[in-house]
Amino acid sequence: MFDVLRSSWALLLGMLLLMVGNGLQGTLLGVRGDIEGFSTVELSVIMSAYFAGFLGGSRLAPEMIRRVGHIRVFAALGSLVSAALILFPVLTDPISWTVLRLIIGFCFSGVYVTAESWLNNSTTNENRGKTLSVYMVVQLAGVVSAQALLVAGDPSGYNLFIILSVLVSLAFAPILLSVTPTPAFEATRPMGFREIIQVSPLGCMGIFVLGGVFSAMFGMSAVYATEVGFSLGQISIFVASFYVGGLLLQYPIGWISDRMDRRRLILIVSALGAVAGVLAIFSGGSFYLILVAAFVVGGMANPLYALLIAYTNDFLEHDQMAAAGGRMIFINGVGAIFGPLIVGALMNVAGPQGYFLYIVALMAGLAVYAAYRMTVRPAPLAVDTGSYAPVMPTASPVAMELAQEAFIEAALEDEEAADKPVSAV
Numbered sequence: 001m002f003d004v005l006r007s008s009w010a011l012l013l014g015m016l017l018l019m020v021g022n023g024l025q026g027t028l029l030g031v032r033g034d035i036e037g038f039s040t041v042e043l044s045v046i047m048s049a050y051f052a053g054f055l056g057g058s059r060l061a062p063e064m065i066r067r068v069g070h071i072r073v074f075a076a077l078g079s080l081v082s083a084a085l086i087l088f089p090v091l092t093d094p095i096s097w098t099v100l101r102l103i104i105g106f107c108f109s110g111v112y113v114t115a116e117s118w119l120n121n122s123t124t125n126e127n128r129g130k131t132l133s134v135y136m137v138v139q140l141a142g143v144v145s146a147q148a149l150l151v152a153g154d155p156s157g158y159n160l161f162i163i164l165s166v167l168v169s170l171a172f173a174p175i176l177l178s179v180t181p182t183p184a185f186e187a188t189r190p191m192g193f194r195e196i197i198q199v200s201p202l203g204c205m206g207i208f209v210l211g212g213v214f215s216a217m218f219g220m221s222a223v224y225a226t227e228v229g230f231s232l233g234q235i236s237i238f239v240a241s242f243y244v245g246g247l248l249l250q251y252p253i254g255w256i257s258d259r260m261d262r263r264r265l266i267l268i269v270s271a272l273g274a275v276a277g278v279l280a281i282f283s284g285g286s287f288y289l290i291l292v293a294a295f296v297v298g299g300m301a302n303p304l305y306a307l308l309i310a311y312t313n314d315f316l317e318h319d320q321m322a323a324a325g326g327r328m329i330f331i332n333g334v335g336a337i338f339g340p341l342i343v344g345a346l347m348n349v350a351g352p353q354g355y356f357l358y359i360v361a362l363m364a365g366l367a368v369y370a371a372y373r374m375t376v377r378p379a380p381l382a383v384d385t386g387s388y389a390p391v392m393p394t395a396s397p398v399a400m401e402l403a404q405e406a407f408i409e410a411a412l413e414d415e416e417a418a419d420k421p422v423s424a425v
């Protein structure tokens with residue numbers, strides 16, 4: 001791990017600052033939108049715009065990089081993000097905020113593609129898995145620490161937006177000043193949607209559902225917390241608890257997934273997420289019970305993304321994995337766009353409890369579908385399954401490629417170990 005930090009510290013520091021900025025802006029907008037008198041439906045559209053922009057950016061950024069190069073794309077998109085963050089407290093109407101969120105989602109996606117290309121270029125076969133793990137920890141740590149900044153200023157003023165803009169601007173300095181080699185970017189030919197669905201119906205359905213769950217956590221958690229009357233301090237703790245759960249439970253769930261039928265684990269994890277949502281609904285407004293529920297939901301949903309990728313990979317050849325990963329990102333992105341919209345509509349009808357009703361419905365539905373799939377297809381043999389590779393739902397195509405390469409390396413090592421003759425004692 002220390003080798004990874006020594007070789008990639010500038011990239012990781014820059015990404016940490018970016019995640020702090022990105023993690024705070026969603027929470028801050030949820031609070032500020034309430035102050036500005038935006039309705040729940042208006043806020044849901046604003047939050048959804050980020051994921052629409054992110055999906056578009058993940059598809060267009062590679063072409064931009066091929067045309068003008070990594071450094072120009074990185075600097076241009078970073079400047080747009082910094083400017084857009086400053087404009088939020090100036091243009092306080094739903095349409096302007098929706099456009100700004102769309103721009104920020106597009107730009108962050110391109111920034112991730114560019115930075116992760118450099119990160120991928122600096123890895124070797126020996127440290128790819130460790131690099132991915134450290135990168136995931138940095139991402140989650142950035143989002144968690146961002147929530148503490150919410151109480152550092154007045155959400156109705158300008159200071160927090162200025163801090164966001166400064167953090168994002170500073171994030172580019174260590175990356176641009178230290179990274180000299182420009183990595184090559186080669187687009188992977190994607191698999192057809194029909195092909196990937198036939199290979200893993202559960203993987204595709206799960207990734208789509210999880211897109212909706214994650215976008216609700218990332219985009220609408222602050223809106224929910226504001227509507228139930230949490231204080232600023234409670235809102236920051238509540239939002240952070242989703243990601244603390246993901247950080248602490250990622251590796252235990254990954255370890256278990258390599259030792260049992262992954263469909264059974266998908267069922268269990270999804271069911272636990274649904275139960276946690278029910279706990280929040282019947283908490284009687286207890287902040288601590290809702291906090292526990294958020295921790296469990298985040299602890300189940302974040303690792304579930306990598307678990308579904310690993311399960312899908314169990315049915316793929318090595319040379320199909322990178323292409324399949326690109327399709328999985330697209331399916332997840334489509335689900336993420338609709339998440340805030342549906343949550344907003346439910347909260348408009350059922351009140352704040354519509355937030356957790358939505359999470360319960362999706363997680364329970366995924367658990368039921370996993371149980372059904374267990375009846376129509378036998379589990380793959382243990383020797384045919386690969387290792388779990390940690391990857392976040394915010395993964396760009398480059399991060400997904402890094403995860404798939406780590407998965408392939410682990411699978412090849414397992415195959416070599418299995419082929420080695422046992423020496424006589």
